[in-house]
Amino acid sequence: MTPVQASACCRPIDDLLDPELFKALSDPTRSRLLGCLVKCGCACTVSDVGECCAVDLSVVSRHLSLLERAGVVQSSKTGRTVHYVVDYAHLCRTMRAIADAIEQCCPAEQLPGCARGCCGAR
Amino acid sequence: MTPVQASACCRPIDDLLDPELFKALSDPTRSRLLGCLVKCGCACTVSDVGECCAVDLSVVSRHLSLLERAGVVQSSKTGRTVHYVVDYAHLCRTMRAIADAIEQCCPAEQLPGCARGCCGAR
DNA sequence: TGCGTACTTGCACCATAATGCAAATATACT
DNA sequence: AGTATATTTGCATTATGGTGCAAGTACGCA
Structure with a gap:
């Protein structure tokens, strides 16, 4: 594998393994x-989503906005209610x-002896 | 959508959105x-992996074992050295x-008015 | 048996983040 | 204008987790 090939195939990894996205998904309450x-499959208000968790509504609000910053959900405000939808496509x-x-x-097969040294790692 | 269909399509979600896996990937040092x-593409020792981060070796050790508990990597001990490999297939x-x-x-199209109510979630 | 290497564990410290309550903001309704 | 509802924000508390150092363990080697 040439350096060019290596760089072409491995560069995306560092960007994709974005800790921010995973951090957003790493909290049990947020996960729930x-x-x-x-599962709702439609736009839900903050209060609606809050019904599935025994936490304060302010906590729900904060979690949802965090999920939005991470690109997992999207919000739209109509009047005084805010609707959240999962950004399925992006996720x-x-x-x-x-x-x-x-x-x-x-590749599926491991190369022996770290001969690959892709991207200069190691 | 019948309850049976809903349960069949939505049940896996809760298991797959496992906070433990995402937590493992949510730390910048672990991500690195x-x-x-x-990128190495082969089995690396703890010391080897540690060379790519400016943290104590004990930290590297802990991070790698955490990644293993999360099912992201696998370890094998030969003598006093421990080799870690990414569990590519599982990941x-x-x-x-x-x-x-x-x-x-x-589905890609949002249903209006939360008519779906999949899995009883609101 | 003694020493060096590879790694792990205990411990203390510090940073980050989750939570609940209360107050504030924004908007609708009368 | 005044009140009720939906959500957000400030603040204090608590929990969780990352880190380094030092000590401990496990193993290989002479």
């Missing part, structure tokens, strides 16, 4: 809120991109 | 260590499974 939102695209990048960077 | 391991499978589950649970 997101699951609720996913699916990202998950698949990670899988693709890892596969492209790392 | 994993990226290093991915890719999980990422794609999440994308698949979300897509199956939630």
Whole structure:
């Protein structure tokens, strides 16, 4: 593998393994809120989503806005209510991109002795 | 959508949105260590992986064992050295499974008025 | 048996983040 | 204008987690 090839196949990894996205999904309460939102399959208000968790509404509000900053959900305000929707397309695209990048960077068979040294890692 | 269909398409979501996995990927140092391991493309010792980060070796050790508990990497001990490898297959499978589950649970078009009520979630 | 290497664990410290309550903001309704 | 509802923000508290150092363990080697 030439340096050019290596750089082409491995560069995306660092961008895709974005800690911010995973951090957004790493909290149990947020995970539950997101699951609720996913299963609902439509735009839900903050209060609606809050019903699936035994936490204060202010906590729900903060979690949802954090999920939005991470690009997992989108919000739209109509009047005094805020509706949240899962950004399905973005989420699916990202998950698949990670899988693709890892596969492209790392073939199924392990090379012996770290002979590859892709991207100058190591 | 019948309850049976809903339950079939949505049940996997809760399991797949496992906070433990995402927590493992949510720390910048761990992300970097994993990226290093991915790009290396072969089994690396703890010391080797540690060279890509300016943290104490004990920190590297802890991070790698955490990644292993999360199912992201696998370790094998030979003598006094421990080799870590990325569990590419598992990682890719999980990422794609999440994308698949979300897509199956939630069609591209939003249903109006929360008429769906999939899985009893609001 | 003694020493060096590879890694792990205990511990203390510090930073970050989750939470609930109360207050503030924004908007609708009368 | 005044009141009720939906959400957000400030603040204090608490919990969680990352880090380094030092000590401990496990193993290889002479």
